Amino acid sequence: MAAEQAKVDPMHQFTIEPLFGTGHWEIAGYNIAFTNSALWMAIATLALLIFVWGGLKRELVPGRWQMAVEGFTGFIDNLLAANVGPAGKKYVPYIFSLFMFILFANMLGLLPLALFGVHPFTPTSHFTVTGFLAILSFTIVLAVGFWRHGFHFFSLFVPHGTPWWLMWLIPFIELVSFLVRPFSLALRLFVAMMAGHVLLEVLSSFVIGSANSGPLWGGIVGIPSFILMIAICALELLVAGIQAYVFALLTSLYLNDAENLH
Template sequence: MAASAGKIDPMEQFLVEPVLGRHMDLFGYDVSFTNSALFMVVVFVLLALFMVGGMKRELIPGRWQVMAEGAVGFIDNMVNVNIGKGGKKFAPYIFSLFFFILFANLVGVMPLAIVPGLHTFAVTSHITVTAVLAFLSFAIVLLVGFAKHGLKFFSLFVPHGTPWWLLWLIPPVELLSFMVRPFSLALRLFVAMTAGHILLEVFGSFVVQGFSSGGPLGWMVSILSFVMIVGVSALELLVCAIQAYVFALLTSLYLHDAVHLH
C-alpha cells in the first residue's frame, strides 16, 4: 500500500494490474488477466458454490439448503411485489444481479491484507463494472418495453392526468429522468463502495503513522483511528447489503414500468 516517498496512497488499492505481472497483447488489445478479473471469477465461484451446496433437495433441509431457499424466496418476493404479474421470468436476472453485487461487495471488504502478499480487490468500486451492470439492466428494460408495447412504450413519458397545456414540458422531463437511470444506478454503487474503502485506507494510515511517530499523542491517534476502522468496517458490511438491495430493487421497479407502463 505504500506509495512513493513513503506515503500511503488511498487510491492505489483501486489500481487494475495484471495478475501475472506483465501485460498480454492480442491484435493490439490488452487482454491481460487482471486482479479485477480474478476477483470477479472468485465472486462467481463463491456464488456457484453457495447455490450448488443449497440445491441438494434433502427431505430435511440443512442450514445451507435453508439459506439458499431463503435467498430464492427473498428474490421471488421482491419480483412479485415490485414487478407484479409477468415478473416471474425476470427473477433469475434479479437474483444474479443482487447476489453478484452482494458477494463482490463482501469479498472487497475481507481483511486478506493481514496475510503478507495478499489483499482484496473491490470490483464494484470501479465505475466500469457498475456501469456495465447498470446499462445491461437499462438495455433489458428497453428491450422488454418495446417488445411488449411497441411505440406505445413512449406513453411512459406522459403520466396519466397530465394537463394538455403541460405536454410541452412533462414528457421531456420524464424522458430526461428515464435516461438518467443507468447513470444513477452505476454512480450510486461506485461512489458508496469507493468512499468506504478510501476511509478504511486513510484510517489505516493514521494507525501506522501514529505508532511510527511514537509518544502519547501518536498512540492516542492510532487507537482512535483503529476504533474508527472497526466502526467503518461494520458500516461497510451494512452498505454492502444495502447497495446490492437498492440496485436490484430499482432494477425491478424499472422493469415494472417496462411491463406495465403506468
C-alpha cells in the same frame, strides 16, 4: 509498501494490475488482459457457485445451507412479486444473478486478506464494471418495454393526469429522468464502494502514521481512529448488502415500468 513510503495512497487499492495476457490477449484490437479485477470477479463467481450448489440438495426438510440459499431466492422472488407482480417471476434468474454477484463482489472486497499479504480487490468499485451491469439492466428494460408495448412504451413519458398545457415540459423531464437511470444505477454502487474503501484506507493511514510518530500521538489519534475503523467496517458490511439490494430493487422497479407502464 505504504509504510516504506511513509505515506498511504488511499487510491492505490483501486489500481488494476494485469496478471497475465497483457501483450497478446486481444479481441479485434481491444486488450482483454486478465487483471486482478477479473481474478476477483472469478473468485466471486466461484464462491457464488459453491454457495448455490450447496443449496441444491433439494431435500424436503432443508438443512442450514439449503435454507440460506432458499432464503436468498425467496427474497428475490418476493422482491419481484412485490414490485413487478406475477409477471416478475421470469426475471428472478437475472435479478438473483445481479444481486448475488454484486453482493459477493462487495463482500469479498472487504475481506481482511491484507493481513496475509494478499490484496483483495473490489470489482464493483470500478464504474467500468458497475456501468456495464447498469447498461445491461437498462438494455433489458428497453428491450422488454418495446417488445411488450411497442411504441406505446413512450407513454411512459406522459404520466397520468398531466395537464395539456404542461405537455411540452413533462415528457422532456420524464425522458431525462429515464435516461439518467443507468448512470445513477452505476454511479451509486461505484461511489458507495469506493468511498467506504477510501475511508478505511485514510483511517488506517492515520493509525500507521500516528503510531510511527510515537506513543502519545498513537494514543490520541491512532486508538480512536482504530476504533472508528472497526465501526466503519461494520458499516461497510451493511453498505455492501444495501447497495446490492438497491441495485436489484431499482432494476426491478425499472422492469416494472417496462412490464406494466404506469
